[in-house]
Amino acid sequence: MSINIPRGTQDILPGEVEKWQMIEEKARELCKKFQYKEIRTPIFEHTDLFLRSVGDTTDIVQKEMYTFEDRGGRSLTLRPEGTAAVVRSYVEQKMFGYANQPVKLYYTGPMFRYERPQAGRFRQFVQFGVEALGSADPAIDAEVIALAMSLYKELGLKKLKLIVNSLGDKDSRNAHREALINHFQPRIEEFCSDCQSRLEKNPMRILDCKKDRDHELMKSAPSILEFLNDESKVYFEKVQKYLSDLDIPFEVDPNLVRGLDYYNHTAFEIMSDAEGFGAITTLCGGGRYNGLVEEIGGPDTPGIGFALSIERVIAALAAENIELSINDEIDCYLVALGEEAQDYTVGLLHKLRLAGFSAERDYLDRKIKTQFKAADRLNAKYVAILGEEELKANKINVKTMSTGEQAELPLDAFIEKFKETYK
Template identity: 75%
Template sequence: MSVNIPRGTQDILPGTVEKWQRLERIATDICRTYQYKEIRTPIFEHTELFQRNVGNTTDIVQKEMYTFTDRGDRSLTLRPEGTAAVVRSFVENKMYGDPNQPVKLYYNGPMFRYERPQSGRYRQFVQFGVEAIGSEDPAIDAEVLSLVMDIYRAAGLKKIELVVNSLGDQESRQAHREALINHFEPQIGEFCEDCQSRLEKNPLRILDCKKDREHELMKTAPSILDYLNDYSRTYFEKVQSYLTALDIPFTIDPTLVRGLDYYNHTAFEIMSSAEGFGAITTLCGGGRYNGLVSQMGGPDAPGIGFAFSMERLLAAIEAEGVEWQTDDRLDCYLVSVGEKAKDYTVKLLHDLRLEGIEAERDYQNRKVKAQFKAADRVQARFVAVLGEDELEQNKINLKDMETGEQEEIPLDELTSTLLKKLEAK
């Protein structure tokens, strides 16, 4: 019986996983320079966490969640996004009591959404995200945007565009909500069922509809920017001024609303303009969520964050033809001749690895010539050849595979000699 991988998932094999590891190092190293610390939350949470905080009107909650009932008759959901779980942890662990505010966190792990699989989009995908909780300073908005742009630049992307908008505070959103209802209500019957149900629940989400994006009313819908009160307008202007000071180009798009209910004030997306990337160009999305912490039972602690799919980032890198210089060469391959020499290389290999030398030996009982071919396949810098005569004389032959130079050295000096030669390369 053959069992295949579930639809919408993928195996990340050696040869590809190294690209993932490199991206993860880039992202985590940049987070470290910005003083963001890693947080790890459960892969599943109580379903209510996402229903109440992501929003019942969102596609995620209505159509895409993997939800199941456990043996205790509790409804649990595989996490479809990271922010709700991080904020839950922030509240539950009383991180708002930390004297160092805002609390700056990042996460990296699998998320799950039941959606139609396509290039760069999977039902199980890896999301890297950042959350800064505890500050309503527009400068932290600019810092979060600067951080993610630094990640993309360090990954080698050039054809990217930052798009920003303001969703305003509660007062601004309420005024805009009423204007949207008045605008769409007369012809709402021409829109899809989802939009019709959103009219009263959350009319802002109509602007995010993919089915009706070409409808004439979409083009003339009231702009949130026309309904910002003085505080919201000033806040958004500050964010823009900081981005300009940081030399981060951006475009304002008043139709950008994002797909989650908890956003307010700053909202943003980063798009790829690389040829061949695909019809869906969004790489990253995020925004401010000032009421989410209190909604979960915590204090009135404002927050902002972003998340991006690692799969989408890798697809953008491929679309731009970014070439990475990787060094996967092995430091030393041990070739043995004879049974005693082969047995001795077990400990010798261990000793090399203890000193941080990337080393390997033969496990297939191959002849010497085949062992050298194996060393070539793994691009070994050095090959150390040990025969039974050399073992009795406490010597070993060391060959530099780049220059072809060979030398016989004391066996107990192999590690120190290799360390010096590798450092010199």
């Protein structure tokens, strides 16, 4: 009986995984420039963490979490997103006491959601995200957005659209909440069961419903921007000013609410405008979550962050026909003729690698022509040929694959001479 990969997951094979490595490395380089430090949290957490942070009215909590009991009867959940775990660590490790504030962190790793697999969406997917905790300055909102936009641009993506919105502070959201309840309540029976249950708990989540998005009441629903108090308006205006100062084009979309309960003030999404990208155009989403640290047991601490899917980055690159420049060359391939020469190249290969070169040899006792073909497939810059005669004469021949030129080097000083001649 054959065993297949679980639905909604994927194998990332050699030849493709190098693209992932390059994207992740670009992200790490950017984070170093922006002074964000890496954090690594467990792949599973106590279920209560996500119930308290993500929100029990969200699709993630209600339908998508992989939750199980361990042998001690504790309810654990594979992490569906990264922010909650980072904030839990921030509180538990007392990072609010660090001398350098705000605390600026980034993470990358697998997340898990039980949802319908489709193009660019998987049940196990890899997120890269950043969190900045400890500052209520709108300038850091702009910085976080700039970091995300910079990553996409450094990878060569051009067809991008940034949309922003303000969800306001607690008072603004409460006023908007009442207006939404009054708007939807008379006809709530026309909406799906999820929307009906959200009416009292979190009516803003109704605006994010995929089933009822074409209902006429959705189009006429009161906008959060109509209920922003003066403080929230000034905050949002500053965020927009800073984005303009950074030469980052954006659009204000009052219908952007994001899918998680912990957002307030700034919310944003980066979308792909590439033709043929697909129905789901969102590449990245994030926003401010003042109050989340307090909800998880820490002091009142402002925070903002974003998360993006590496799978969606790969899909966007394909949609724009962008090929990442991957260096898949090796420095040297050792071709050996005869048993003694083959034995000798075992140690020689190891010395080459210790000297800093990427190198390979034949392990299948193939003929010289087949070994050269293998070297060619591996994009070897140089091939070093060692036969029984060369071994006795203490020499080795090196061929430059791009030109066909050959040179003879002393075998007992091969590593040093190769380094001097071909570095």
